[in-house]
Amino acid sequence: xxxxxxxxxxxxxxVDERLGAAGWVKKSLNKVFPDHWTFMFxxxxxxxxxxxxxxxxxxxxxxxxxxxxxxxxxVYQPLKGITMSAAYASSLDISFEVRGGLLMRQIHxxxxxxxxxxxxxxxxxxxFTGAFRKPREFNWILGILLLTLGLVEGLLGYSLPDDxxxxxxxxxxxxxxxxxxxxxxxxxFFLFGxxxxxxxxxxxxxxxxxxxLPGIFLALITVHVMLVWYQxxxxxxxxxxxxxxxxxxxxxPVYMAKAGGFFFxxxxxxxxxxxxxxxxxxxxxxPYNPAQISAGSQPDWYMxxxxxxxxxxxxxxxxxxxxxxxxxxxxxxxxxxxIIFTGMxxxxxxxxxxxxxxxxxxxxxxxxxxxxxxxxxxxxxxxVLISLINGGNDIIATHFDLSINQIMWATRISxxxxxxxxxxxxxxxxxxxxxxxxDLVLHGMETGRLVRMGSGEFVEVHEPISAEKRFILTSHExxxxxxxxxxxxxxxKRPGVLKNKLRLRLSKAHAVAIPKTSAQDLKEIEHH
Amino acid sequence: MRHISRYRNHKAVAPLLLIIALFxxxxxxxxxxxxxxxxxxxxxxxxxxxxGKQIFLKGCSTCHGLNLEGSAIAPALMGVGAxxxxxxxxxxxxxxxxxxxxxxxxxxxxxxxxxxxxxAYVASLAPGPAIPTDEQLNYERDGSTxxxxxxxxxxxAMCHNFAGQGGALTQGKYAPTxxxxxxxxxxxxxxxxxQSMPVFNDKTLTPEEKLSVIKWIKxxxxxxxxxxxxxxxxxxxxxGLLVWILGLGVLIAVAVWLTSRAR
Numbered sequence: 001x002x003x004x005x006x007x008x009x010x011x012x013x014x015v016d017e018r019l020g021a022a023g024w025v026k027k028s029l030n031k032v033f034p035d036h037w038t039f040m041f042x043x044x045x046x047x048x049x050x051x052x053x054x055x056x057x058x059x060x061x062x063x064x065x066x067x068x069x070x071x072x073x074x075v076y077q078p079l080k081g082i083t084m085s086a087a088y089a090s091s092l093d094i095s096f097e098v099r100g101g102l103l104m105r106q107i108h109x110x111x112x113x114x115x116x117x118x119x120x121x122x123x124x125x126x127x128f129t130g131a132f133r134k135p136r137e138f139n140w141i142l143g144i145l146l147l148t149l150g151l152v153e154g155l156l157g158y159s160l161p162d163d164x165x166x167x168x169x170x171x172x173x174x175x176x177x178x179x180x181x182x183x184x185x186x187x188x189f190f191l192f193g194x195x196x197x198x199x200x201x202x203x204x205x206x207x208x209x210x211x212x213l214p215g216i217f218l219a220l221i222t223v224h225v226m227l228v229w230y231q232x233x234x235x236x237x238x239x240x241x242x243x244x245x246x247x248x249x250x251x252x253p254v255y256m257a258k259a260g261g262f263f264f265x266x267x268x269x270x271x272x273x274x275x276x277x278x279x280x281x282x283x284x285x286x287p288y289n290p291a292q293i294s295a296g297s298q299p300d301w302y303m304x305x306x307x308x309x310x311x312x313x314x315x316x317x318x319x320x321x322x323x324x325x326x327x328x329x330x331x332x333x334x335x336x337x338x339i340i341f342t343g344m345x346x347x348x349x350x351x352x353x354x355x356x357x358x359x360x361x362x363x364x365x366x367x368x369x370x371x372x373x374x375x376x377x378x379x380x381x382x383x384v385l386i387s388l389i390n391g392g393n394d395i396i397a398t399h400f401d402l403s404i405n406q407i408m409w410a411t412r413i414s415x416x417x418x419x420x421x422x423x424x425x426x427x428x429x430x431x432x433x434x435x436x437x438x439d440l441v442l443h444g445m446e447t448g449r450l451v452r453m454g455s456g457e458f459v460e461v462h463e464p465i466s467a468e469k470r471f472i473l474t475s476h477e478x479x480x481x482x483x484x485x486x487x488x489x490x491x492x493k494r495p496g497v498l499k500n501k502l503r504l505r506l507s508k509a510h511a512v513a514i515p516k517t518s519a520q521d522l523k524e525i526e527h528h
Numbered sequence: 529m530r531h532i533s534r535y536r537n538h539k540a541v542a543p544l545l546l547i548i549a550l551f552x553x554x555x556x557x558x559x560x561x562x563x564x565x566x567x568x569x570x571x572x573x574x575x576x577x578x579x580g581k582q583i584f585l586k587g588c589s590t591c592h593g594l595n596l597e598g599s600a601i602a603p604a605l606m607g608v609g610a611x612x613x614x615x616x617x618x619x620x621x622x623x624x625x626x627x628x629x630x631x632x633x634x635x636x637x638x639x640x641x642x643x644x645x646x647x648a649y650v651a652s653l654a655p656g657p658a659i660p661t662d663e664q665l666n667y668e669r670d671g672s673t674x675x676x677x678x679x680x681x682x683x684x685a686m687c688h689n690f691a692g693q694g695g696a697l698t699q700g701k702y703a704p705t706x707x708x709x710x711x712x713x714x715x716x717x718x719x720x721x722x723q724s725m726p727v728f729n730d731k732t733l734t735p736e737e738k739l740s741v742i743k744w745i746k747x748x749x750x751x752x753x754x755x756x757x758x759x760x761x762x763x764x765x766x767x768g769l770l771v772w773i774l775g776l777g778v779l780i781a782v783a784v785w786l787t788s789r790a791r
Contacts, residue, residue: 040783044776078673078747095754106755113771114779121776164681164690165763258786265782273775278755279767284691284748286681294685294763295695295703301768392765394696403629403700 033255034235034248038129041122042228043259047266048115049221055108056210062098063160064090065206067199076283084162084287087202091161091282106274112154113279114270116302119147127347127377129364131234133357137348139227144345146220149213151302156209158280158300162202165280167288168297171196172307179329197290236364239471243362296394305384308391309336312412340380354506356482368437369476371430372510375423382422386415427512434514437473440465441517442525474517482507560658573648580649583642587623596653601627608720609656610647615716617643619709629700630723657719665711667739667746676744679737683728691761692745697724707749711742 016022033039066086072079074089075096094101123143126132132140155173159166174196178184193200232246241247249255273279285294299307309332316327343350351373352358367374389396390411397404444462451459465473484500487493494500535541568576585594591602598604605613616622620636638646647659681690687703689695694705701724706714718738721727728738759766 035787037780037783037787040779040787044779044783078677078744078751081674082678102755110771110775113767114775117771117776118779121780164685262782262786266779269775269778269782273770275756277757277767277770278753278759280764281753281755281758281761283754284761286677286685286690289681292681292685294681294690295687296689296693296763296765298764300764301771304765304768395762395765397696397700398694398702401700403698404696405699 029251031229031251032246032248033233033251034241034246036236038125039233040262041118041125043262044118044266045115045122046221046225047263048111048118048270049217050263051111051267051270052108052115053214055104055111056214058104059094059101059108060210062090062094062101063087063206065160065203067162067202079283079286082287085202087160087162088282088287091163095283103271103274106277106279107270109158109279110273110277111270112157113300113302114266114273116150116154116300119143119150120302123147124377124381128367128374129234129236130361130370130373131364132348133361134348134352135231135360136227136234139224139231140348141345142220142224142227144341146217146224148341149217149220153209153213153217154300155303156205156213159205160202160209161280161282162288163280163282163285164288164292164294165282165285165297167197167290168293169299169303170201171290172299172310176310176329176333179326179334181325181330182323197288232362234362234364237366237472237475239468241363243360246362296398298392298395301388304391305387306333306337306391308387308389308393308411309333311393312387312390312408312415351510354482354503354510355479356507357479366472366476368430368433369478369513370510371427371434371512374430375426378426379419379423383415383419386411386418431512431514434516438514438517441470441473442521476516478513478516479511481511557655560655576645576648577652578649579642580645580647580652583638583646584649587637588646596650605650607654607656608650610651610659611657611716612720612722613647613650614643614659615713615720615722617646619713621722630702633704657716660712660715664735665715665739665742667711667743670736671739671741671743673740673744673747675737676740676742676747679733679741680744683733684741687725689762691748693761706745709745711746714742714745715739 012022064086068086069083070086070089072082072084072089072092074080074092076092079092091105094105096102098104126140126143155169159170159173174188174192177188177191180187188196191201191204192198193204233248235241235246235248238247249258286292298304310329313328313332316331318325318327365373367377390408393404393407393411396402396407444464447461447463449461451461453459464470482504484494484504486497486500584592591599592605593599593602596605617638618636618640620634621631623637624631625634636643650656651658680688680692684692684706687695687697688706689703692706695703697703703724715738717725718728718733718741719730733741759770
């Protein structure tokens with residue numbers, strides 16, 4: 001043993017004797033993580049969050065969360081002498097007078113955008129592979145909470161500079177809160193400390209954005225990751241991978257090296273974007289003034305679909321008993337997202353109710369093998385994309401020489417028509433892919449080699465696929481539909497006839513599948 | 529005062545007042561029409577008006593009528609003024625190439641001289657807003673960038689976007705980009721209100737305020753993109769597109785690469 005090793009060893013021993021950490025560390029370092037590129041989305045989220053914390057802390061050193069009026073005397077000439085809030089003035093100073101300030105602002109904003117994009121990608125991966133199934137339902141709900149928090153945190157974040165665009169966003173936010181029936185007006189007064197815009201929202205938003213929400217984020221992310229740690233990561237099916245094991249690399253050294261390296265790559269990509277591409281050029285927007293608005297005002301992309309839904313809504317209003325109910329805001333901005341987020345949160349339970357499957361699952365589904373779920377996912381994506389397109393309808397209209405009215409009408413109609421079509425098409429595609437899998441297992445791969453038989457007939461040579469691939473294509477289970485007899489053993493009608501009928505129909509739709517190749521089939525093939 | 533009012537019933541009062549009134553109107557008209565770009569003598573002007581008339585009869589009268597009276601598809605041009613002609617023809621919007629939702633800017637059909645002649649002809653038939661002179665348009669001297677920015681955000685940004693990049697209006701119409709538009713064309717548009725644009729008369733925006741707006745637009749045009757690639761100065765739509773394509777796209781490519789070795 002060298003001198004060095006001795007010293008490190010005695011230091012480790014010193015800690016271990018007092019904390020008993022060795023056992024825990026040893027166990028933790030022997031943790032195994034499976035390898036798949038789609039398992040990295042969550043890491044992108046986590047790393048982006050770290051980048052957000054670091055760059056955000058930097059920004060707080062110079063940002064002044066106050067709506068006090070100041071006259072701008074900074075270096076940006078086109079705004080010199082304009083009266084503005086201290087928040088906006090300090091954001092300009094960060095951009096132009098703090099060394100590296102603009103780069104940090106841009107890193108922070110690009111990082112937020114990457115964070116949200118990675119959350120969505122992560123959510124889609126978890127959904128399409130069925131990773132939310134028992135025992136991971138709680139973690140799925142935590143994920144939905146994190147997504148919702150991310151939306152709010154992002155909105156509050158880009159509202160802080162108090163520029164014309166962000167003020168417009170807050171105006172719409174206040175309108176959406178006002179649309180809550182009965183209490184909306186009071187709620188807005190409570191949140192903004194009076195009539196919009198008031199003088200209190202910047203300090204309040206600041207506290208929420210830099211203290212409360214990041215605190216909740218940190219707590220939820222910790223629990224989210226600890227649950228993954230504790231429940232183990234899911235894995236794709238393959239030879240040697242079962243519901244009882246995890247196949248992959250131990251934390252040290254391979255996984256650690258990869259994950260650590262990936263952090264720097266995420267940071268690098270974020271910094272690269274921030275260095276070469278402008279984001280939120282607040283000095284061009286000008287200070288917020290409720291009397292002003294810019295053409296093409298848009299929220300950031302993750303709020304864009306909500307904006308698109310609001311833009312789509314027809315101008316419906318009801319006046320009754322001295323109250324106005326703005327259906328045109330209430331439905332697209334509160335009811336529809338409410339349904340979507342609640343539905344997402346409860347989906348694991350809904351699916352297990354439909355399938356009657358209460359077992360634990362650690363092996364992931366291939367999306368094609370669960371056509372109904374995959375189709376539902378694609379249907380939802382279609383819905384959000386159509387809304388998102390309408391959110392940018394003015395930009396699309398000017399850049400593609402279209403009429404904003406045509407785009408609005410196209411999205412108004414297609415939001416009802418396209419998602420169901422997407423559902424049907426996806427389901428058919430999944431079943432076709434299952435058919436292709438079956439074909440592949442039974443007949444092997446096409447080689448492109450043509451052979452002329454003695455009789456003059458041409459045939460293409462098929463090569464059998466590898467055992468590993470055959471296992472992957474056939475190892476999934478195909479549970480049939482639920483069977484719920486209408487009467488119980490004593491011939492008494494079961495309660496909840498309608499509920500059972502619905503469950504049966506859903507279960508039947510869920511269980512649609514092309515029968516996979518069985519061992520029997522394979523044996524027959526060998527006899528050929 | 530008393531001895532002047534003694535003559536108010538004198539028989540010479542009416543003709544005298546008439547002469548004064550006519551003199552006043554004439555002077556006003558002279559001053560107004562003197563603002564056409566270069567002073568020229570009477571014969572040169574009438575020759576220019578005649579040239580303008582010929583161009584008008586050939587190129588414009590089919591739609592706007594032989595006497596500027598307009599038609600079912602084109603407005604009457606009596607009183608639109610030289611400024612309107614200079615804007616519409618000078619930016620190539622007139623003569624119109626296609627009658628879609630909005631008449632687009634294009635390469636002008638007539639050269640500067642011909643545009644001036646057309647403007648002179650239309651202005652000679654009925655008074656209207658004149659083309660601003662270089663002296664009137666000295667925005668570098670008379671305008672203020674910061675004030676112009678504030679005025680721009682108050683009056684223009686809701687259609688033309690925060691940075692003058694243009695924006696969508698209803699039914700396929702649009703507020704065009706202001707980048708690369710000549711100062712006098714902006715001024716003419718302000719005082720004549722072409723197509724969907726409202727008129728900003730001198731009460732809504734004083735001449736100095738108009739110059740400030742122009743000065744701000746020119747400053748925005750000349751401003752380098754301080755934060756890197758501008759992404760069109762259109763706001764978060766382009767940013768969102770970039771973050772999915774470049775941001776997440778690159779990271780996914782890296783993730784695929786990182787995990788591929790393990791197979």
